[in-house]
Amino acid sequence: MTRIGAIVLAAGLSRRMGEAKQFLPLRGKPLFRYAVERAIANDLSPVLLIGGERSEELRRLTSDLPQVEVLDNREYATGMASSLRVGIEAAGGRVDAVLIFLADQPYVPDEVVQALIRTYEETRAEGTKIVRAFYEDTVGHPVLFDASLMEELRQVTGDQGGKDVIVKYKTHTKKVSFDCGDWNLDVDTPDDYRRIQEMDSTNQEQ
Numbered sequence: 138m139t140r141i142g143a144i145v146l147a148a149g150l151s152r153r154m155g156e157a158k159q160f161l162p163l164r165g166k167p168l169f170r171y172a173v174e175r176a177i178a179n180d181l182s183p184v185l186l187i188g189g190e191r192s193e194e195l196r197r198l199t200s201d202l203p204q205v206e207v208l209d210n211r212e213y214a215t216g217m218a219s220s221l222r223v224g225i226e227a228a229g230g231r232v233d234a235v236l237i238f239l240a241d242q243p244y245v246p247d248e249v250v251q252a253l254i255r256t257y258e259e260t261r262a263e264g265t266k267i268v269r270a271f272y273e274d275t276v277g278h279p280v281l282f283d284a285s286l287m288e289e290l291r292q293v294t295g296d297q298g299g300k301d302v303i304v305k306y307k308t309h310t311k312k313v314s315f316d317c318g319d320w321n322l323d324v325d326t327p328d329d330y331r332r333i334q335e336m337d338s339t340n341q342e343q
Contacts, residue, residue, distance in 0.1 A: 139233050139234070139254075139257075139258055139261075140182070140231065140232045140233045140234075141181055141182075141232060141233065141234050141235065141236060141254055141257075141281075142181055142182055142183045142184070142185065142228050142231060142232040142234075142235045142236070143172075143176035143181040143183075143184045143185065143235065143236050143237075143238060143279075144185045144187065144221065144224030144225070144228065144235050144236070144237050144238065145169065145172045145173055145176065145184070145185065145186045145187065145238045145239075145240055146187055146217060146220045146221065146224070146237065146238070146239055146240055146298075147159045147169045147186055147187060147188055147189075147195060147220075147240035148187050148188050148189030148190075148192075148210045148213040148219075148220045149189070149213075149217070149220075149240070149241075150189070150213070150214065154324070154325065154326060154327065154330070157191060158240075158241050158324050158325070158330070159240040159241060160191070160194065160198075161324065161330055163243055163333065163334070163337060164337060167198055168240060168241055168243050168324060169186070169195070169198075169240035169241075170198070170199075171242070171243035171244075171245070172238035172239065172240055172242060172243075172245065172279075173186060173199065173202065173205060173238075175238070175245055175246075175247065175250055176236070176238065176250075177202065177204050177205075178247055179247060179250045179251060179254070181236060181250075182204065183204075183206055183227070183228065183231060183232075184202075184204050184205050184206065185206050185208055185224045185227050185228060186199065186205050186206065186207045186208065187207075187208050187210050187220040187221075187223050187224050188207055188208070188209060188210065188213075189209075189210055189213030189214075189220075190213065192207055192208075192209045192210075195207045206227070208223050208224065208227055209223075210223045215294075215295070215296075216294075216295050216296030216297075217295075217296050217297065217298045218293040218294050218295050218296065218297065218298055218299075219294075221237065221290060221293060221298050221299060222290070222291055222293065224237075225287050225290045225291055226291060228284075228287070229284075229287055232284055233283070233284050234257055234281055234282060234283050234284055235281070235282055235284070236250065236253065236254075236279040236280070236281050237278065237279055237280045237281075237282065237298070237299070238278060238279045239278045239279075239323060241323045241324040241325070242277075242278060242321070242322065242323045242324075243322075243324075243333065244319055244320050244321075244322055244333075245278070245279065245320055245321075246320060248315075249270055249279070249313075249315060249320060250279065252270075252313050252315075253268045253270060253279065253281050253313055254281070256268050256311050256313050257281050257283075257311070260311055261283070264309055265283070265309060265310070265311050266282070266283040266285060266286055266306050266309040266310070267280065267281065267282055267283070267286070267302075267303055267306055267309060267310040267311070268280070268281040268310070268311045268313060269281075269303070269310060269311070269312055269313070270313055270315065270321075271312050271313065271314045271315070272314075272315050272316075272317065272318050272320055272321035273315075273316065273317075273318040273321075274314070275318065275321060277320075277321035278321075280299070280303070282299065282302070286299075286302055286306065289302050289305075290302055319336070322336075
């Protein structure tokens with residue numbers, strides 16, 4: 138059985154938002170919970186939630202989820218790559234692959250997670266090392282990385298996450314396309330937050 142874990146990146150500074158976006162409420166729970174719950178619902182293990190200056194708050198808000206391991210990124214101010222390194226280090230030796238989720242994307246459904254995993258399992262023997270989601274031809278998250286790339290992912294720096302590794306292994310990457318662009322929405326600015334609140338209100342009325 139393929140062992141696939143999840144790394145949820147929730148240590149960002151949210152400079153464009155002006156406050157910690159991962160804790161903004163949507164439907165009665167903080168944004169980061171949506172990615173965490175998708176990982177749990179799809180039996181990913183371990184589920185590694187990477188926090189920065191508010192890691193203790195993440196622990197408090199996941200105290201009902203024993204599957205979740207909250208990890209501290211003390212270098213969170215240096216960018217996304219530092220959080221990715223923390224997660225990759227913790228996942229080493231425990232998984233065959235990991236899915237990288239962003240804490241500010243509440244609309245990624247089980248369908249996406251399952252399709253990425255299925256594609257990986259079906260093509261792994263052919264040399265697939267990365268599986269990426271595309272929403273209406275726009276690249277998005279989550280992204281799946283084979284465990285053979287972990288050493289290289291430990292070397293990433295800056296705020297680009299695993300972009301350099303993705304570029305290097307372009308010929309070993311599978312693309313999975315989805316027609317719903319809303320699934321790829323992330324919350325970077327106050328306008329983004331207002332938009333998803335309006336969308337959510339509209340969906341509830343329908």
